Amino acid sequence: NAGVMQNPRHLVRRRGQEARLRCSPMKGHSHVYWYRQLPEEGLKFMVYLQKENIIDESGMPKERFSAEFPKEGPSILRIQQVVRGDSAAYFCASSPTAFEKLFFGSGTQLSVL
Amino acid sequence: GENVEQHPSTLSVQEGDSAVIKCTYSDSASNYFPWYKQELGKRPQLIIDIRSNVGEKKDQRIAVTLNKTAKHFSLHITETQPEDSAVYFCAAIGGTSYGKLTFGQGTILTVHP
Numbered sequence: 001n002a003g004v005m006q007n008p009r010h011l012v013r014r015r016g017q018e019a020r021l022r023c024s025p026m027k028g029h030s031h032v033y034w035y036r037q038l039p040e041e042g043l044k045f046m047v048y049l050q051k052e053n054i055i056d057e058s059g060m061p062k063e064r065f066s067a068e069f070p071k072e073g074p075s076i077l078r079i080q081q082v083v084r085g086d087s088a089a090y091f092c093a094s095s096p097t098a099f100e101k102l103f104f105g106s107g108t109q110l111s112v113l
Numbered sequence: 114g115e116n117v118e119q120h121p122s123t124l125s126v127q128e129g130d131s132a133v134i135k136c137t138y139s140d141s142a143s144n145y146f147p148w149y150k151q152e153l154g155k156r157p158q159l160i161i162d163i164r165s166n167v168g169e170k171k172d173q174r175i176a177v178t179l180n181k182t183a184k185h186f187s188l189h190i191t192e193t194q195p196e197d198s199a200v201y202f203c204a205a206i207g208g209t210s211y212g213k214l215t216f217g218q219g220t221i222l223t224v225h226p
Binding site: 040093 | 145158162212213214216217219
């Protein structure tokens with residue numbers, strides 16, 4: 001089992017560009033969560049998805065941010081028109097059901113110039 | 114919503130000593146409390162967790178205690194080793210999913226040889 005796979009590991013964008021972060025959950029896991037970690041801070045919940053459904057997006061900024069988990073392929077976190085404040089580590093996690101332990105990916109470090 | 118406070122923010126111990134990290138939570142409905150270890154630039158890794166129907170859980174040198182009445186829980190590491198040096202995060206969740214965690218601010222643990 002390869003674990004939760006995220007790519008890219010590092011992503012550099014200029015202000016105003018789009019950032020796309022990908023997450024493939026562990027085999028057999030249908031629940032995906034995205035978290036953001038600012039420097040020297042804890043992780044903050046962003047969004048919870050199951051296949052083709054957004055279950056809870058209460059932690060997502062209202063503008064520029066979107067997430068999807070299609071029937072086929074990885075989950076995508078999309079940030080449009082990035083700003084410097086979007087610079088952070090974005091972690092994806094997965095679990096087989098809603099009430100089992102989370103396993104985290106290695107994260108994507110987004111840097112906005 | 115849930116609020117988790119974690120103390121201390123930094124902790125320095127000598128190899129072989131014990132380390133204790135404490136967290137308090139605000140939502141009395143919270144029923145699952147995991148602890149994560151994060152080394153620099155790496156993913157958070159679950160090291161131990163406890164559910165609200167249990168007061169204490171132990172795994173080799175690591176133990177977690179939970180006081181539901183006082184709404185606090187603690188991580189205890191005995192016989193610390195240099196490889197225990199990392200950032201430790203507590204988290205809490207209640208209700209809808211174990212994946213929508215509220216994390217504490219983190220504790221930087223340094224174990225000196």
